[in-house]
Amino acid sequence: MARIIFDLDGTLIDSAPDIQAVANGVLGAEGHQPITLEQTRSFIGNGAPTFVARMRAARDIPDSEQDRLLTAFKIGYVSAVDLTVVFDGAVPALEALKAKGHSLGICTNKPFKPTEAILAHLDMARLFDSVIGGDTLPTHKPDPAMLHAAADALGDGLVIYVGDSEVDAETAQRGGVPFLFFTEGYHKTDLNSIPKTAAFGSYADFVDLIEKTLALA
Numbered sequence: 001m002a003r004i005i006f007d008l009d010g011t012l013i014d015s016a017p018d019i020q021a022v023a024n025g026v027l028g029a030e031g032h033q034p035i036t037l038e039q040t041r042s043f044i045g046n047g048a049p050t051f052v053a054r055m056r057a058a059r060d061i062p063d064s065e066q067d068r069l070l071t072a073f074k075i076g077y078v079s080a081v082d083l084t085v086v087f088d089g090a091v092p093a094l095e096a097l098k099a100k101g102h103s104l105g106i107c108t109n110k111p112f113k114p115t116e117a118i119l120a121h122l123d124m125a126r127l128f129d130s131v132i133g134g135d136t137l138p139t140h141k142p143d144p145a146m147l148h149a150a151a152d153a154l155g156d157g158l159v160i161y162v163g164d165s166e167v168d169a170e171t172a173q174r175g176g177v178p179f180l181f182f183t184e185g186y187h188k189t190d191l192n193s194i195p196k197t198a199a200f201g202s203y204a205d206f207v208d209l210i211e212k213t214l215a216l217a
């Protein structure tokens with residue numbers, strides 16, 4: 001049986017509208033113009049501190065405001081659940097993999113508290129035996145330490161990482177594990193330039209893709 005570890009934002013859930021709403025709440029309270037959904041998607045992937053730094057850069061807000069705005073952002077983030085949806089077919093695929101005996105984990109740069117909140121809101125916490133957030137360890141992706149921590153908590157078996165971004169591809173590569181790339185998330189560069197074991201654009205055939213990946217490993 002395998003240990004299948006998932007990124008969260010842009011891989012299992014489309015959370016950009018909630019993250020955009022939190023960001024625009026923070027910006028609006030300071031008298032700044034909002035950011036677009038497209039900007040939001042492009043700022044996600046390296047964790048909340050980097051998201052806030054990118055948000056500030058887009059609105060010419062100085063570095064000296066980073067800590068204060070990050071705190072405001074994190075306060076809003078914990079309850080930002082209403083606009084987030086799960087990608088079609090993801091939950092049935094996860095349930096099928098669990099029923100086959102695979103163990104499932106989360107390795108996300110999203111801070112742990114909002115990760116816990118969104119998994120509970122979507123009734124997905126029951127699917128995962130290990131959840132590592134962007135602030136669980138002293139380092140975060142692309143440092144593969146997070147991936148290893150998520151894997152260690154799942155016991156034995158081949159590790160597969162599933163993600164949607166360049167950061168996830170680098171994490172898997174540095175961690176030495178196969179990488180399945182979900183093409184419908186928040187990647188920034190050309191698909192072909194992202195190192196991967198295989199790519200998929202829908203969860204309809206995801207269980208098959210896992211079986212094929214395991215057969216070849």
Ligand SMILES: O=C(O)COP(=O)(O)O
Nearest residue numbers: 008009045046047109110
């Ligand atoms: O919070 C982020 O920047 C991204 O989160 P992810 O690692 O789940 O894509």
Ligand SMILES: [Mg+2]
Nearest residue numbers: 007009010164
């Ligand atoms: Mg992601």
